[in-house]
Amino acid sequence: MSIGSDQVVHVAKLAELAVREEDLDRLVSQLNRIVDYVAQLDQVPADRPAEPFLPGPRQVVLREDVPGPVPLARPPAELAPEFAEGFFLVPRQGAMDE
Amino acid sequence: MRGAATAREVGSRLRGAEPLNAVLHWSQELLDAEAVRVDAMPEAGPLAAMPIALKDNIVTVEQPTTCGSRILEGYVSPYNATAVQRLRAAGALVAAKANMDEFAMGSSTEHSAFGRVRHPLDPDRVPGGSSGGSAALVAAGVVPAALGSETGGSVRQPASFCGVVGVKPSYGRVSRFGLVAFGSSLDCISVFGRTVADAAQVLSAISGPDPLDATTVDRPPMQAPGPLPDLRGLRIGLPREYFPDDLHPGVAAALRRTEDAIRELGGELCEVSLPHSMFAVPTYYIVAPAEAAANLARYDGVRYGARRIGAEGDIRSLYRATRGHGFGPEVQRRILVGTYVLSAGYYDAYYSKAQQTRALIADDFRRAFASGIDLLLTPTTPTPAFRAGEKTDDPVAMYLADIFVSAISLAGLPALSIPVGRSEGLPVGAQLIAPAFEEERMLAAAGALERVIPADGEVR
Numbered sequence: 001m002s003i004g005s006d007q008v009v010h011v012a013k014l015a016e017l018a019v020r021e022e023d024l025d026r027l028v029s030q031l032n033r034i035v036d037y038v039a040q041l042d043q044v045p046a047d048r049p050a051e052p053f054l055p056g057p058r059q060v061v062l063r064e065d066v067p068g069p070v071p072l073a074r075p076p077a078e079l080a081p082e083f084a085e086g087f088f089l090v091p092r093q094g095a096m097d098e
Numbered sequence: 099m100r101g102a103a104t105a106r107e108v109g110s111r112l113r114g115a116e117p118l119n120a121v122l123h124w125s126q127e128l129l130d131a132e133a134v135r136v137d138a139m140p141e142a143g144p145l146a147a148m149p150i151a152l153k154d155n156i157v158t159v160e161q162p163t164t165c166g167s168r169i170l171e172g173y174v175s176p177y178n179a180t181a182v183q184r185l186r187a188a189g190a191l192v193a194a195k196a197n198m199d200e201f202a203m204g205s206s207t208e209h210s211a212f213g214r215v216r217h218p219l220d221p222d223r224v225p226g227g228s229s230g231g232s233a234a235l236v237a238a239g240v241v242p243a244a245l246g247s248e249t250g251g252s253v254r255q256p257a258s259f260c261g262v263v264g265v266k267p268s269y270g271r272v273s274r275f276g277l278v279a280f281g282s283s284l285d286c287i288s289v290f291g292r293t294v295a296d297a298a299q300v301l302s303a304i305s306g307p308d309p310l311d312a313t314t315v316d317r318p319p320m321q322a323p324g325p326l327p328d329l330r331g332l333r334i335g336l337p338r339e340y341f342p343d344d345l346h347p348g349v350a351a352a353l354r355r356t357e358d359a360i361r362e363l364g365g366e367l368c369e370v371s372l373p374h375s376m377f378a379v380p381t382y383y384i385v386a387p388a389e390a391a392a393n394l395a396r397y398d399g400v401r402y403g404a405r406r407i408g409a410e411g412d413i414r415s416l417y418r419a420t421r422g423h424g425f426g427p428e429v430q431r432r433i434l435v436g437t438y439v440l441s442a443g444y445y446d447a448y449y450s451k452a453q454q455t456r457a458l459i460a461d462d463f464r465r466a467f468a469s470g471i472d473l474l475l476t477p478t479t480p481t482p483a484f485r486a487g488e489k490t491d492d493p494v495a496m497y498l499a500d501i502f503v504s505a506i507s508l509a510g511l512p513a514l515s516i517p518v519g520r521s522e523g524l525p526v527g528a529q530l531i532a533p534a535f536e537e538e539r540m541l542a543a544a545g546a547l548e549r550v551i552p553a554d555g556e557v558r
Contacts, residue, residue: 044458
């Protein structure tokens with residue numbers, strides 16, 4: 001299965017990644033190399049069933065949902081340029097300049 | 099005042115090791131503060147003022163955490179990783195944050211945004227990766243132990259290249275709280291040590307369940323075992339797929355020496371087969387990028403680190419510009435591959451197939467251990483440390499450096515690498531693999547081998 005430059009551009013868009021025009025040919029070639037390589041999984045014999053592999057404990061035990069202090073070393077106000085009345089202030093959408 | 103003396107000594111060694119480029123953040127002031135804290139502890143603790151370096155994807159509040167990436171430049175975590183809190187409670191000093199492949203993606207520590215790490219024995223070679231900075235600091239004698247992280251061999255492989263001990267625990271043995279996520283079903287904080295005993299002590303200190311990580315397993319912390327006096331009664335399997343005919347001659351010779359040592363210590367060797375391990379690298383390079391594409395979606399220029407305004411001036415343009423500029427080439431490749439294998443039309447052909455193969459790989463190990471095998475022995479890497487630049491143009495050639503380590507990560511098993519000799523002056527590692535949560539057996543056997551195998555001896 002071969003990946004073309006249109007497909008790389010489409011996948012980059014899905015991944016929210018700006019790809020520079022001058023990098024496109026190299027990326028197409030490298031992604032094809034990787035995808036061709038991983039395609040060897042087609043050779044895995046399908047004759048032996050195995051239980052799906054689940055990492056970690058068989059049963060995930062969640063901690064009790066009891067509100068408590070947030071264990072931060074620094075208060076939220078120090079984590080962002082602007083913080084007021086319990087909210088982080090960010091630039092208004094559409095109001096960003098170069 | 100043991101901490102104060104250690105802080106001065108480690109500071110001097112860190113300055114001496116600057117040419118390695120193994121450190122991203124350290125300061126004498128922070129080291130001295132660590133010393134004051136340690137010296138004020140009512141009891142020394144099991145790690146008694148041991149200085150420890152941390153891979154820069156393990157968060158601390160005092161220093162930046164960059165993951166070797168421009169996209170996290172200037173980011174300082176508001177909380178400490180559980181492993182860091184446990185190290186400190188055990189009396190350790192946090193000495194430095196170590197350089198790494200960006201977001202732990204790489205096998206040579208050439209993919210750091212802050213420059214490559216040099217091999218301590220040959221600056222033209224790589225220390226392995228992605229935890230190459232941590233490995234180099236231990237190998238250079240700057241610290242006796244360091245934390246790294248494994249997603250697909252990123253501690254065992256550099257441990258082998260650098261001639262130190264590298265231990266990956268079972269998935270769920272050590273809390274991932276505060277380890278920046280790459281492949282969440284694979285990631286494990288892991289340990290480097292100059293000796294098996296040092297690595298075991300550190301692993302013991304950081305292991306155990308954590309209410310802040312629901313994937314930790316509810317078992318008591320691992321106890322650091324002493325070395326076994328001999329290997330009588332142990333059956334050690336040699337998986338034939340891990341000893342190909344074209345194995346590097348120096349690696350093959352070092353493994354023969356390790357097999358001889360096992361026989362001399364009374365251990366029994368027998369051949370086994372793990373037929374699906376040959377598919378481990380392609381399986382890994384579907385599963386890990388898929389998980390990475392999801393985990394790295396959070397770096398968007400809004401919540402963390404660097405921000406770049408896009409040409410269109412809207413929010414999506416900001417995301418794309420920030421990520422396109424902030425992520426390096428290997429991270430971009432993996433995000434693209436991960437997004438591709440998860441996208442409609444390709445999910446079954448790639449991701450579902452990889453999950454089925456992962457189950458078969460894990461099942462091979464389960465069957466081998468169920469047949470009465472106590473441990474498995476393999477080479478850790480197919481060659482000793484390679485030259486910088488040798489594999490950077492071909493991503494698949496780089497991925498194959500992990501051919502003997504990635505299956506174990508996919509199966510969630512514990513494994514370690516110990517140095518078993520040198521080939522043309524470069525270290526060679528042997529890998530021991532244990533059933534899940536049998537780290538103590540593996541470390542005790544490695545301790546026995548460490549006593550009889552001259553790690554610095556040239557093999558032929």
